[in-house]
Amino acid sequence: MYLRERIQEQLKAWLEVARLDFQLALRNVLRQRRRSLFGLVSISGGVVAMLLAAGFFEWNYDAMREGMIRARIGHIQVVKPGYLEAGEADPLSYLIPETAPERELIEAFPAVEIVAPRLTFSGLVSMGESTISFLGEGVVPSAEEKLSGALRIVDGVDLSGPKADEAMLGQGLAQTLGVGVGANVILVVKTSSGGVNAKELRVVGVFGTITKAYDDYALRLPLKTAQELLRVKGVHSWLILLDATSRTDSTLARMQEKIPTNDLEFVPWHKTATADFYNKTVSLFSKQVLVVRIMIALIIVLSISNTMMTNVRERIGEIGTSMALGVTRRVVLRRLLAEGIVMGLVGGIVGAIAGIVLAHVISVIGIPMPPPPGMTSGYTAGIMVTPGIVLNALAIAVGTAFLAGLYPARKASRLNIVDALRQAR
Amino acid sequence: MPEPVVEVDHVFKEYKLGDHMVTALDDVTLTIERGVFLAIAGPSGSGKSTLLNIIGCVDTPSRGRVAIAGHDVSGKTPDQLANLRGRNIGFVFQTFNLFPVLTAAENVEYPLLQMPELDKEDRTERVSAMLDMVGLGKFAKHRPNQLSGGQRQRVAIARALVTHPEIVLADEPTANLDHKTGEGILALMREINRRSRTTFIFSTHDKKVIDAADRLVTIEDGTLRLLGIRKDGQWITTPANRKPAPAAPEI
Ligand SMILES: Nc1ncnc2c1ncn2[C@@H]1O[C@H](COP(=O)(O)OP(=O)(O)O)[C@@H](O)[C@H]1O
Ligand SMILES: [Mg+2]
Numbered sequence: 261m262y263l264r265e266r267i268q269e270q271l272k273a274w275l276e277v278a279r280l281d282f283q284l285a286l287r288n289v290l291r292q293r294r295r296s297l298f299g300l301v302s303i304s305g306g307v308v309a310m311l312l313a314a315g316f317f318e319w320n321y322d323a324m325r326e327g328m329i330r331a332r333i334g335h336i337q338v339v340k341p342g343y344l345e346a347g348e349a350d351p352l353s354y355l356i357p358e359t360a361p362e363r364e365l366i367e368a369f370p371a372v373e374i375v376a377p378r379l380t381f382s383g384l385v386s387m388g389e390s391t392i393s394f395l396g397e398g399v400v401p402s403a404e405e406k407l408s409g410a411l412r413i414v415d416g417v418d419l420s421g422p423k424a425d426e427a428m429l430g431q432g433l434a435q436t437l438g439v440g441v442g443a444n445v446i447l448v449v450k451t452s453s454g455g456v457n458a459k460e461l462r463v464v465g466v467f468g469t470i471t472k473a474y475d476d477y478a479l480r481l482p483l484k485t486a487q488e489l490l491r492v493k494g495v496h497s498w499l500i501l502l503d504a505t506s507r508t509d510s511t512l513a514r515m516q517e518k519i520p521t522n523d524l525e526f527v528p529w530h531k532t533a534t535a536d537f538y539n540k541t542v543s544l545f546s547k548q549v550l551v552v553r554i555m556i557a558l559i560i561v562l563s564i565s566n567t568m569m570t571n572v573r574e575r576i577g578e579i580g581t582s583m584a585l586g587v588t589r590r591v592v593l594r595r596l597l598a599e600g601i602v603m604g605l606v607g608g609i610v611g612a613i614a615g616i617v618l619a620h621v622i623s624v625i626g627i628p629m630p631p632p633p634g635m636t637s638g639y640t641a642g643i644m645v646t647p648g649i650v651l652n653a654l655a656i657a658v659g660t661a662f663l664a665g666l667y668p669a670r671k672a673s674r675l676n677i678v679d680a681l682r683q684a685r
Numbered sequence: 686m687p688e689p690v691v692e693v694d695h696v697f698k699e700y701k702l703g704d705h706m707v708t709a710l711d712d713v714t715l716t717i718e719r720g721v722f723l724a725i726a727g728p729s730g731s732g733k734s735t736l737l738n739i740i741g742c743v744d745t746p747s748r749g750r751v752a753i754a755g756h757d758v759s760g761k762t763p764d765q766l767a768n769l770r771g772r773n774i775g776f777v778f779q780t781f782n783l784f785p786v787l788t789a790a791e792n793v794e795y796p797l798l799q800m801p802e803l804d805k806e807d808r809t810e811r812v813s814a815m816l817d818m819v820g821l822g823k824f825a826k827h828r829p830n831q832l833s834g835g836q837r838q839r840v841a842i843a844r845a846l847v848t849h850p851e852i853v854l855a856d857e858p859t860a861n862l863d864h865k866t867g868e869g870i871l872a873l874m875r876e877i878n879r880r881s882r883t884t885f886i887f888s889t890h891d892k893k894v895i896d897a898a899d900r901l902v903t904i905e906d907g908t909l910r911l912l913g914i915r916k917d918g919q920w921i922t923t924p925a926n927r928k929p930a931p932a933a934p935e936i
Contacts, residue, residue: 273801276805277798280798284786284787287786287787288786291785291786577780577782578782578784578785581776581778581782581784582784582795583743583767584741584743584770584776585770585771585776585795585796585799585844586767586768586770586771586772586796586799586848587767587771587799588763588764588767588768588799589763589764589767590764591799677743677744678738678743678744681743681778681782684778684780684782685780
């Protein structure tokens with residue numbers, strides 16, 4: 261009890277010291293308005309540049325990620341253990357039931373929007389003379405309506421129901437085959453028993469996603485039709501769509517805790533093979549953003565340290581006076597460092613506000629982009645400033661301003677008092 | 686025997702100027718009793734500031750021993766000296782040296798921020814008492830640039846006294862003021878000295894203001910010349926003996 265009161269007292273004392281230091285620092289920063297303004301502008305400018313650069317990349321990551329999740333893979337996939345590693349060679353050995361008690365448990369999670377079962381297989385599709393291989397997905401159309409929000413139907417309509425003898429073809433696949441809506445195609449697949457089965461389906465629609473490589477091979481058909489074709493009962497995965505991508509890992513952890521099972525594996529979107537390209541892209545461009553950040557930080561340090569140096573040089577008399585009045589070197593150092601932090605904070609906050617506003621304006625206007633590799637068409641990019649980006653930029657602003665103040669502050673704290681006092685006017 | 690508050694014992698101070706040495710203080714020995722109002726008089730360049738700086742622990746002697754309020758100054762770290770200054774010594778400067786970003790009250794409060802044992806309430810109480818004492822109670826919220834020279838020096842006096850120091854050092858406190866204002870400042874310090882028994886030491890190159898003091902030391906070329914004591918409005922002076930070290934001259 262007593263100790264706690266002591267700690268509280270001490271904390272209060274420290275807070276009071278910090279308040280006084282920052283109040284003093286703020287006034288000193290405000291007194292040389294022009295010079296401080298110059299320093300603040302360079303910090304704010306740096307923060308704006310960081311927000312826009314990182315926000316632009318973030319927008320692209322986001323578009324790529326959401327396009328992938330909301331057309332193809334969902335947030336969490338529930339599969340038979342080992343399916344992701346070995347499933348490709350022998351897909352029909354990795355089936356799970358279409359419905360099970362676990363699925364109901366999953367659907368009861370508040371973050372879960374929908375659970376969509378899928379059966380994935382490959383085979384040959386032909387139309388007249390041309391035959392090519394395809395990647396088939398047996399889907400429940402009503403569930404996909406929600407899950408595949410980022411899948412665009414470029415021609416025709418969606419699959420009508422879970423049983424119809426219909427197919428929807430990826431843009432590239434339709435083109436290569438030379439078929440359009442209304443045509444009939446024949447699918448040929450290897451069945452679970454090792455035999456071969458074929459089925460004629462009517463093309464009801466043509467779709468496009470953000471991934472050209474996928475659209476060149478993919479076709480979708482109703483789940484029941486696919487099961488009949490392959491002569492199987494189950495599915496390969498339940499795709500779970502959440503209300504927000506950011507909730508993936510926390511929801512996953514809770515699912516693993518609440519749904520004890522050895523027969524099912526929960527895989528977050530970023531651990532799937534489909535996300536590999538995305539993950540590599542992000543790590544490559546994140547390095548580039550890091551370089552941009554370092555360069556901006558350097559520019560801030562260079563321009564602020566000059567301001568700080570001048571501030572200190574001009575106030576040598578005052579610093580000498582404060583030391584004569586009993587202020588220790590450590591406190592001189594602390595108070596001058598506080599000025600750097602105040603500059604960084606003020607410049608950072610102003611820059612963050614300006615950057616967020618600018619990002620909105622640019623996003624409304626849009627940035628026209630050419631088709632990137634692996635995607636079908638050009639697009640209009642925006643700038644997405646996340647709280648993480650803002651915090652990062654603020655931390656860099658405060659950190660660099662602090663660093664810039666370090667040398668002048670240290671020098672000032674070691675001044676010879678008599679020499680310093682002689683400069684007082 | 687009266688208690689000494691400052692003991693300066695065979696102090697030398699040398700500065701390197703280019704390739705020769707300048708002797709700013711040349712074997713100075715001086716004992717100052719508690720509660721006196723002492724003037725250090727001498728021409729410009731005679732070593733007044735150097736002596737005050739050494740007494741004020743902002744400078745250290747090249748040789749010799751200094752004790753302030755019973756603390757031997759030699760061998761103390763910069764932080765220890767800062768604490769010693771903060772708690773025992775008040776400074777009044779020729780150029781006032783107020784902090785321009787702080788109000789009069791905040792300037793007076795400033796040295797108290799080094800005293801964690803005082804909370805905000807204690808500090809505010811002391812500050813307003815000090816401002817009242819120097820007659821500036823109504824100017825608490827004014828910034829230094831809104832005050833006249835005399836008012837600024839009064840704020841500086843309040844700031845020097847707010848920590849209840851043993852000694853107040855004032856290096857040419859009237860040199861930047863007109864004669865009348867300067868006299869007012871010295872009279873104020875004198876009055877505080879009488880009331881609080883705080884030791885005041887001020888330097889001046891102006892013979893006209895010496896009479897505000899009750900003790901006198903004259904200095905020339907870094908050497909003490911005369912020691913004076915004022916009795917019934919008259920100065921009684923004795924030569925400040927350089928060498929007879931056994932008994933340091935009492936003034
Ligand atoms: N930092 C210094 N470097 C060189 N010489 C100095 C320095 N400080 C003071 N002096 C010299 O010491 C002597 C005494 O100076 P000072 O104590 O300032 O005299 P006063 O205050 O009486 O005018 C002068 O000759 C001055 O030039
Ligand atoms: Mg001087």
